[in-house]
Amino acid sequence: MAAKLPLRETVGMALHTLRTNRLRSLLTMLGIVIGNASVITLVGVGKGAQNLAEGQLNTLGANVLFVVPGNNDTRRQGIDSPKTLVLQDAEAIAEQVPSVRRVAPQITINAVVQAGSRSQSSSVSGITPDFLTVRRFEVAQGRFFNQRDLDSARNVAVVGPDLASKLQPVGSILGRNLRIRDQSFEVIGVLSPKGAVFGSNQDEIAYIPLTTMVSKLSGRDPTYGVSLSFISVEARDEASTGAAKFQITNLLRQRHRILRDDDFAVRSQKDALSIVGTITGGLTLMLAAIGAISLLVGGIGIMNIMLVSVSERTEEIGLRKAVGARSSDVLAQFLVESLVLASLGGVIGSALGLSAVTAVARFTPLPASIGADSVLITVGLSGSIGLIFGVLPARRAARLDPIAALRSL
Structure with missing residues (x-):
């Protein structure tokens, strides 16, 4: 063989x-x-x-929560109950949830922003001064609006760097007047680059005081409360995020007198990830x-x-x-x-x-x-x-x- x-x-x-x-x-x-x-x-x-x-998503911070409107078919008790997330909800979260440090309610609309002969279709967000800390934004030029600007509903704006460069390609945009829905806004600050979050470029947004948004731009009827696009919430630390989410959910269920499905959702960074x-x-x-x-x-x-x-x-x-x-x-x-x-x-x-x-x-x-x-x-x-x-x-x-x-x- x-x-x-x-x-x-x-x-x-x-x-x-x-x-x-x-x-x-x-x-x-x-x-x-x-x-x-x-x-x-x-x-x-x-x-x-x-x-x-x-x-x-990591730029949001590990202890940041987002409260967003949810199911519109929820049955409620009483016609005077809030029909969606409202400013009073944000205030209640800030006052009654012990695991929460700061709350930043927000209303966002789409509008054309004009600066002289230049214009740009953009998102315009009405926010509070706490937004800067909760969402970890930084100011690159000028300043952010303060509580006095909010209380007085001043026509001031802080813009993202991309929007600033499109409206003012050469030189600084600080001090210029922007036209938004027939209202004039003075640019008092430019934010540092943030990038896109949830598919939205944060650097192309114009930010104005929430009170100015409600009284002069959004046209929302405050009879039953100022309805919000969403609420950003900062928990005390990363370990408190779970407790804050649980407490916020229970509080809003009580406030909205929910019988069946929630008409809101509380999302954390971990959920998004x-x-x-x-x-x-x-x-x-x-x-x-x-x-x-x-x-x-x-x-x-x-x-x-x-x-x-x-x-x-x-x-x-x-x-x-x-x-x-x-x-x-x-x-x-x-x-x-x-x-x-x-x-x-x-x-x-x-x-x-x-x-x-x-x-x-x-x-x-x-x-x-x-x-x-x-x-x-x-x-x-x-x-x-x-x-x-x-x-x-x-x-x-x-x-x-x-x-x-x-x-x-």
């Missing part, structure tokens, strides 16, 4: 065959290269989207699955080319078996060829994918990234696909009858 061929010789013969047919080998690897590069790039971009969203993580995680998984389809197509390509190779190398296989090669030696050689093609394609594809991820992170705002474990898993998956799809051609080659093979000489 013939001795089993050493693994070193089997690998050497496989590599020699691949080198002899360089162009075919490169074309066979192409599907794996494209699939691997797609997986790495798509996973990196998905991770970047998650990093971007989490980075934006959890939602973002679920969405971006699902998106990343979907993108990875799309890339994995390319890997499967590449595996099918390897199988097809190897089957053609078996037909073309019938004489070679017959000669090897005639001089003593075992079926297992032929099987091993074809499996090694498939494994090398897939693994090498995986390495090349990973390198291309990493280059694409680096380019996205460098030239776009998306902080795309990919971990070494993901690269190793993808390369390992490529090798596994090579082995799996190489089994059929390898078994067909190993089962060839040497006599029948030699007849074709």
Whole structure:
């Protein structure tokens, strides 16, 4: 019985065959290269989207809560009950919830902001002085409005840096008058860059005193209370966030006399991060699955080319078996060829994918990234696909009858 061929010789013969047919080998690897590069790039971009969203949410602070209006179909007791979140709700939270340090009610409208001959469609938010501390904003130029501005309902405005640059491309916008819904506002401050939060660019917003918003811009009827867009709440510390959320929920349920579903929602940064993580995680998984389809197509390509190779190398296989090669030696050689093609394609594809991820992170705002474990898993998956799809051609080659093979000489 013939001795089993050493693994070193089997690998050497496989590599020699691949080198002899360089162009075919490169074309066979192409599907794996494209699939691997797609997986790495798509996973990196998905991770970047998650990093971007989490980075934006982290700027809010770990102890910040948001109270937002909810279900409008809630049944209530009494016609005088608040129909949505109102200013009195914010005042009650500040006065009656012990776990809360500051409360910043807010009304936001969309309006055209004009400065001379320039105009810009923007969000305009009516807020209180506590907004600056609760939301961790900083003033880059000028000042923020104070309690006196709020009590007097003064026509003053603080603008985000992007809005300031669009309305005043050259020089400082401080002291200029803005026109908002036929009202003139003096710009007293410009905020530091904040970026986007919840999909809204905070640097393109104009901020005015809440009392000014209610009396001169929003047109809201205060008969049953001034309705709010939402309420930002600062808990005493991160450990108090859970207690504050529970206390605020119970207080508003009592105030709104709710019988069934809440007509509001209290969201924390952790809630938002959890939602973002679920969405971006699902998106990343979907993108990875799309890339994995390319890997499967590449595996099918390897199988097809190897089957053609078996037909073309019938004489070679017959000669090897005639001089003593075992079926297992032929099987091993074809499996090694498939494994090398897939693994090498995986390495090349990973390198291309990493280059694409680096380019996205460098030239776009998306902080795309990919971990070494993901690269190793993808390369390992490529090798596994090579082995799996190489089994059929390898078994067909190993089962060839040497006599029948030699007849074709």
